Amino acid sequence: MSDATTIRVGDDYDVVIGRDLLSEVGGLLGDGVERVLVVHSAALSGFAESVADSLLRQGYAASLAAVPDAEAAKTAGVASRLWAQLGQAGFTRSDAIVGVGGGAVTDLAGFVAATWLRGVRVVHVPTTLLGMVDAAVGGKTGINTSEGKNLVGAFHAPAGVLCDLDVLATLPHADLVAGLAEVIKAGFIADPEILELVEADPVGARRADNRHLRELVERAVRVKADVVSADLKEASLREILNYGHTFGHAIEQVEHFSWRHGEAVSVGMVYVAELARLSGHADDGLVARHRDVLTSVGLPTTYRGDRWEDLLTAMRRDKKSRGSTLRFVVLDGLARPNRLVGPSDDLLRGAYTLVAGG
Numbered sequence: 001m002s003d004a005t006t007i008r009v010g011d012d013y014d015v016v017i018g019r020d021l022l023s024e025v026g027g028l029l030g031d032g033v034e035r036v037l038v039v040h041s042a043a044l045s046g047f048a049e050s051v052a053d054s055l056l057r058q059g060y061a062a063s064l065a066a067v068p069d070a071e072a073a074k075t076a077g078v079a080s081r082l083w084a085q086l087g088q089a090g091f092t093r094s095d096a097i098v099g100v101g102g103g104a105v106t107d108l109a110g111f112v113a114a115t116w117l118r119g120v121r122v123v124h125v126p127t128t129l130l131g132m133v134d135a136a137v138g139g140k141t142g143i144n145t146s147e148g149k150n151l152v153g154a155f156h157a158p159a160g161v162l163c164d165l166d167v168l169a170t171l172p173h174a175d176l177v178a179g180l181a182e183v184i185k186a187g188f189i190a191d192p193e194i195l196e197l198v199e200a201d202p203v204g205a206r207r208a209d210n211r212h213l214r215e216l217v218e219r220a221v222r223v224k225a226d227v228v229s230a231d232l233k234e235a236s237l238r239e240i241l242n243y244g245h246t247f248g249h250a251i252e253q254v255e256h257f258s259w260r261h262g263e264a265v266s267v268g269m270v271y272v273a274e275l276a277r278l279s280g281h282a283d284d285g286l287v288a289r290h291r292d293v294l295t296s297v298g299l300p301t302t303y304r305g306d307r308w309e310d311l312l313t314a315m316r317r318d319k320k321s322r323g324s325t326l327r328f329v330v331l332d333g334l335a336r337p338n339r340l341v342g343p344s345d346d347l348l349r350g351a352y353t354l355v356a357g358g
């Protein structure tokens with residue numbers, strides 16, 4: 001761990017970023033743990049076995065739980081199977097769960113940890129860029145229901161997060177690019193230096209061997225750590241991390257999760273940038289910068305599904321809504337997040353027309 005960077009989140013836990021770290025998970029579990037359940041996607045058992053082997057060598061009773069890949073992991077049925085496994089293995093409050101995988105797996109593992117015995121420790125080992133910079137950090141856990149994305153969940157901070165950049169070597173290119181959406185989001189809401197790094201070398205940004213990868217990960221994690229340290233339960237400030245997500249989650253829902261989360265958030269950021277411009281918050285230059293930087297790394301900026309009514313229904317279920325009033329995080333300028341409350345139907349549809357390409 002000598003070359004690793006440690007970012008503290010509140011007074012609670014560390015996010016460790018570096019290389020060759022998979023055998024270090026035990027060090028993040030804390031005292032008194034005997035049993036560990038390593039939850040991982042069935043499609044990705046190699047990393048999970050490395051983690052479990054290192055835990056066994058350190059004397060933990062580690063076992064593996066394979067779950068379906070990607071969004072198929074985030075269901076009540078899968079959570080229920082894990083609860084059964086924990087019950088049969090006699091998991092107590094001094095035992096722990098380790099989530100190894102992308103954001104879908106860590107959201108599920110975190111949710112099961114939050115609910116088992118009303119809360120046991122969880123350590124996350126994110127294996128996607130998106131997981132490292134966003135999903136594994138901050139304690140939002142959850143599963144989907146047929147009505148929408150992340151509608152059931154809990155805030156449950158992890159005991160630690162281990163980001164081993166080496167694992168990104170096997171990540172499919174499209175998933176790496178999808179992770180850049182949340183990196184770029186952190187740039188727009190709080191750290192413009194991120195945007196400058198991506199804009200200076202967008203081709204490099206799309207590669208797992210990007211020489212700026214570690215700096216991008218560290219900067220995005222710092223943005224997230226600062227926000228959730230101040231507002232874990234999303235009373236107000238934390239909403240800024242939801243930039244682009246109202247429309248993004250609606251696309252995911254309407255398209256039955258055939259879009260990657262990062263791809264949908266990319267279009268969602270352009271949608272909300274247009275909404276900000278139409279409502280007098282953002283200027284033309286800021287909207288153009290969204291399209292330019294997202295396009296430059298290969299992310300989508302249009303949605304051509306012609307599903308406005310379905311999208312609107314899905315947006316109304318957004319957690320930032322209050323009663324029948326939709327609320328959006330908008331930018332008044334670069335790194336100047338604000339809220340747009342109750343935009344008119346004309347405004348909502350006007351922004352949709354602009355991301356639908358005409």
Ligand SMILES: NC(=O)c1ccc[n+]([C@@H]2O[C@H](COP(=O)([O-])OP(=O)(O)OC[C@H]3O[C@@H](n4cnc5c(N)ncnc54)[C@H](O)[C@@H]3O)[C@@H](O)[C@H]2O)c1
Nearest residue numbers: 070102103104127128130131134135140167170171175261
């Ligand atoms: N809790 C939060 O704060 C938060 C934040 C952002 C996103 N999310 C959630 O995260 C999820 C998206 O996460 P994601 O983008 O990581 O996608 P994902 O978890 O669906 O993983 C994408 C794909 O990459 C594969 N994969 C993962 N790591 C790999 C590796 N190293 N090598 C090869 N293949 C690998 C997975 O098997 C999967 O097929 C969504 O459900 C989203 O809602 C949560």
Ligand SMILES: O=C(O)C(=O)C[C@@H](O)[C@H](O)[C@H](O)COP(=O)(O)O
Nearest residue numbers: 134138140149150238241242245319
């Ligand atoms: O951590 C947060 O807060 C976020 O909003 C980060 C988002 O990138 C993430 O996708 C989150 O899961 C969305 O949460 P939700 O509350 O809109 O379900």
Ligand SMILES: [Zn+2]
Nearest residue numbers: 182245261265
């Ligand atoms: Zn997100």
